[in-house]
Amino acid sequence: MVGSKRVVLNGQYSDWKWVLSGVPQGSVLGPLLFVVYINDIDEQIVNKILKFADDTKIYHIVQSPKDIETLQSDLHTLAEWSKDWRMLFNTDKCKVLHFGFNNPQIDYSMDGVKLQLVKEEMDLGVTVSADMKWERQCIEAVKKANKVLGLIKRNFRDKSKDIVMPLYKSLVRPHLEYCCQVWSPYLSKDINLIEGVQRRATKLIKDIRHLSYDERLENLGLSRLTTRRVRSDLIQTFKIINGIDKVDKSLFFEIDSGGRRGHSRKLLKKRSRLDIRKYAFSNRTVDKWNSLTQDCINCTTINAFKCHIQKLLEPDTK
Numbered sequence: 001m002v003g004s005k006r007v008v009l010n011g012q013y014s015d016w017k018w019v020l021s022g023v024p025q026g027s028v029l030g031p032l033l034f035v036v037y038i039n040d041i042d043e044q045i046v047n048k049i050l051k052f053a054d055d056t057k058i059y060h061i062v063q064s065p066k067d068i069e070t071l072q073s074d075l076h077t078l079a080e081w082s083k084d085w086r087m088l089f090n091t092d093k094c095k096v097l098h099f100g101f102n103n104p105q106i107d108y109s110m111d112g113v114k115l116q117l118v119k120e121e122m123d124l125g126v127t128v129s130a131d132m133k134w135e136r137q138c139i140e141a142v143k144k145a146n147k148v149l150g151l152i153k154r155n156f157r158d159k160s161k162d163i164v165m166p167l168y169k170s171l172v173r174p175h176l177e178y179c180c181q182v183w184s185p186y187l188s189k190d191i192n193l194i195e196g197v198q199r200r201a202t203k204l205i206k207d208i209r210h211l212s213y214d215e216r217l218e219n220l221g222l223s224r225l226t227t228r229r230v231r232s233d234l235i236q237t238f239k240i241i242n243g244i245d246k247v248d249k250s251l252f253f254e255i256d257s258g259g260r261r262g263h264s265r266k267l268l269k270k271r272s273r274l275d276i277r278k279y280a281f282s283n284r285t286v287d288k289w290n291s292l293t294q295d296c297i298n299c300t301t302i303n304a305f306k307c308h309i310q311k312l313l314e315p316d317t318k
Helices: 029-037 065-084 135-155 161-177 188-203 213-220 225-241 281-290 302-310
Strands: 003-005 017-019 048-052 055-059 120-123 126-129
Touching: 055 065, 126 135, 135 161, 135 188, 161 188, 161 225, 188 213, 188 225, 225 281, 225 302
Parallel strands: none
Antiparallel strands: 003 017, 048 055, 120 126
């Protein structure tokens, strides 16, 4: 949005400044205009591109020199587009993340600037590592949750069940479950690290502090976080298979047509050589999904499905 702008604070005015581009923060129309403005960014791009607000990602499977050349060409195209539309990329913030054991680890550049090569990067709140392991994401999630839990411990004198539990469920637990379908841990050290936050949260309640962890959970009507992650996986699977989430379900699941006993929508579990694939969402959830009853599978709404799987899991599956 081109124009002259100035800042007004407590009746004091700054000098006028000519602004070539940008979106006013806090406006309703601004984000929509921004999306319209950058909508054609991928028109001449060969590889796949993902756009979320002002965050743009381009990716491709590199198996030959031609693939490298194509990806570099697309980066050049993006740089030229940004110049034409005066929406320049900040190359200092543009980074390259290589995945795969056979990745040639090529250096890429944008507008003549070599892009920084990183081993991990945060994407929409999830820390993604080059080795596709989730240790760093678990550490970051626990760090955020512990910070909020510490605030609750220091600032609330009344630590009764009626006070602590609503605070824990609304302010702490979401940090431990955000996008867990993507990064659900499978190593014991990571599982125990995350579970430790809930363990400490239940110990804040003085009346039940002397009980064991499982007894405290039962008293509070809570499940282990491992159980809640299974629940999240099943709900997400239900959404994908029933077309509630508008994604290509064939990218995640394949219906098992072998006529095995059980419900009518069993999934085929593919063989996995590496743990990365074995514990990925679309693979780890197959056994749990196939073990559901026909009544669960026949549900027509998400709420009905949640009610059915609640009976199969531990008490707090709300």
